[in-house]
Structure formats: structure tokens, C-alpha cells
Amino acid sequence: MNGDELARTSRLTARVDNNAIADGFQLYLHSFVIHKSGEWSVVQQGMNPANHMARRYHWHSTSVRDFVSDPHTAILGQPQGTILNLVDARESSAAGAAHDCCRAGDLFLAGSAQADHACAP
Numbered sequence: 001m002n003g004d005e006l007a008r009t010s011r012l013t014a015r016v017d018n019n020a021i022a023d024g025f026q027l028y029l030h031s032f033v034i035h036k037s038g039e040w041s042v043v044q045q046g047m048n049p050a051n052h053m054a055r056r057y058h059w060h061s062t063s064v065r066d067f068v069s070d071p072h073t074a075i076l077g078q079p080q081g082t083i084l085n086l087v088d089a090r091e092s093s094a095a096g097a098a099h100d101c102c103r104a105g106d107l108f109l110a111g112s113a114q115a116d117h118a119c120a121p
Helices: 003-020 089-119
Strands: 026-034 040-048 053-060 074-076
Touching (some): 003 053
Antiparallel strands (some): 026 040
């Protein structure tokens, strides 16, 4: 087992659940379990600060084919309104639009930096 790779996987699951799922929950618990066979599981729990409800995000290595397209084994919690899940394959158009917005922002910032540099004495 590669410890660096497992640590990267652990961090990636937390980033996905905290940043690619807009559901109002912030992670406060992260459990990473490794079996001697090399399989791993992650159970993370997030809290909605507005209503103090919890939601759990489950991952299992045998189910994860891609960290950004349907990586979860399950997401469990009471329904609480609209969720934007950018790693749900059914939301690929939303994920693409978000990527395009980020890319446009990068291009705008790069253009602004070049313009500022060109005007510098």
C-alpha cells in the first residue's frame, strides 16, 4: 500500500464533499478506513449550521471509478431543499458550466494582469 497515495485519496474525498456538493453542510468528521487488502472506505459527516442536521457521505474504493463522476456509494440524510451535486453524472451540464465560468474568470484575470503590466512605467 502506498501511504502517499492513500493520504491523497483521503484529502480528495474531503475536498469533493466540501466543495463539489453545494448542500449547506460543512464536514466536521472524516473517517478513512483501510483494509489489509488495500481496499478503503471513507465516511464523512457534515453539519448544516442553520438547522443542526447531519448528512453522511460514503465512499468505497471498489465503487470509485472517477473522483468527479458518481464517486459516492451513498449520501444519506433528510431531504432539505435543493442540492447542487457537481459530481453527480446527471449534473454534468452544471459541472461543465461551472468549469466554463472558472475558465472565463482565469482568462479575465490573466488579461487584466497583462493589461496592468503593459501600463506599468
